[in-house]
Amino acid sequence: MAKRIFLFLSTNLAVVFTISLILSVLGIRPGGGIVPLAIFCFIWGMGGAFISLAISRWMAKTTMGVQLVDGNTGNADADWLYRTVERLARQANLPMPEVGIYDSPEVNAFATGPSKNRSLVAVSTGIMRTMRRNELEAVLGHEISHIANGDMVTMTLLQGVMNAFVMFVARIVASIAAGQSKSERGSDAIYFFVRLVVEIILGIAGSLVTAWFSRYREFRADAGAAALTGSENMVAALRRLAEGPQGVDPRAPALASFKISGGRGGMLELFSTHPPLEARIEALRRR
Numbered sequence: 001m002a003k004r005i006f007l008f009l010s011t012n013l014a015v016v017f018t019i020s021l022i023l024s025v026l027g028i029r030p031g032g033g034i035v036p037l038a039i040f041c042f043i044w045g046m047g048g049a050f051i052s053l054a055i056s057r058w059m060a061k062t063t064m065g066v067q068l069v070d071g072n073t074g075n076a077d078a079d080w081l082y083r084t085v086e087r088l089a090r091q092a093n094l095p096m097p098e099v100g101i102y103d104s105p106e107v108n109a110f111a112t113g114p115s116k117n118r119s120l121v122a123v124s125t126g127i128m129r130t131m132r133r134n135e136l137e138a139v140l141g142h143e144i145s146h147i148a149n150g151d152m153v154t155m156t157l158l159q160g161v162m163n164a165f166v167m168f169v170a171r172i173v174a175s176i177a178a179g180q181s182k183s184e185r186g187s188d189a190i191y192f193f194v195r196l197v198v199e200i201i202l203g204i205a206g207s208l209v210t211a212w213f214s215r216y217r218e219f220r221a222d223a224g225a226a227a228l229t230g231s232e233n234m235v236a237a238l239r240r241l242a243e244g245p246q247g248v249d250p251r252a253p254a255l256a257s258f259k260i261s262g263g264r265g266g267m268l269e270l271f272s273t274h275p276p277l278e279a280r281i282e283a284l285r286r287r
Contacts, residue, residue: 142237151221231287238281
């Protein structure tokens with residue numbers, strides 16, 4: 001736990017320091033007009049997202065304790081895993097990603113990395129114990145499809161744009177509201193309060209947009225897996241996920257949207273990164 005907290009804090013401090021240094025070198029401050037403000041918000045919004053993307057593979061391996069395999073481990077399951085990812089990557093015309101296993105009871109897998117040339121596919125020990133090989137192959141096809149579709153970069157772009165938009169609009173609205181005050185102290189208080197409220201409202205709206213797109217790309221990755229391994233295998237994998245116990249691993253929550261399984265019911269479904277498993281199965285059956 002202490003190691004994960006240290007990694008989280010040090011990573012965020014590194015992001016803040018890097019962006020602050022860039023802004024300082026460029027001489028950009030949040031005040032001074034619309035254009036400097038827009039540049040300030042753009043750098044903060046996009047910069048944080050892309051720095052996180054750049055270190056995503058390293059962070060995943062570190063926080064999840066991913067053990068890389070190379071196909072020559074002497075372990076039949078690990079060697080099969082590597083060879084299967086290798087074959088699927090070749091089918092998808094992708095460079096060979098790193099392949100790893102992390103110790104967790106959750107029945108899950110994920111793909112991450114800053115680009116198609118520097119990607120990682122990792123599976124949990126839980127999913128390797130639970131799924132048959134044809135089902136696990138479909139799961140690996142799903143993760144390979146995420147890489148082939150460029151989902152990591154696309155999600156980063158979307159999140160960065162949302163971050164920048166929220167920062168920019170909140171400051172503009174707050175400045176207009178604060179301008180109505182006749183006292184400096186009242187103006188500062190109004191600016192702070194209005195900016196906070198607008199950031200919360202737009203932040204929630206932005207979360208809805210990114211969650212919707214995340215669900216959309218899950219359907220695309222399912223379709224890609226069906227093309228690589230067969231629709232029935234992908235349906236069987238999703239049914240296995242629906243039937244089995246879904247342990248939740250609290251490590252690296254940022255990876256949750258890139259795992260194959262996830263999702264909540266009711267109103268919270270609007271904020272879910274994954275569609276319901278039943279909806280995904282139905283979409284595959286309609287192919």
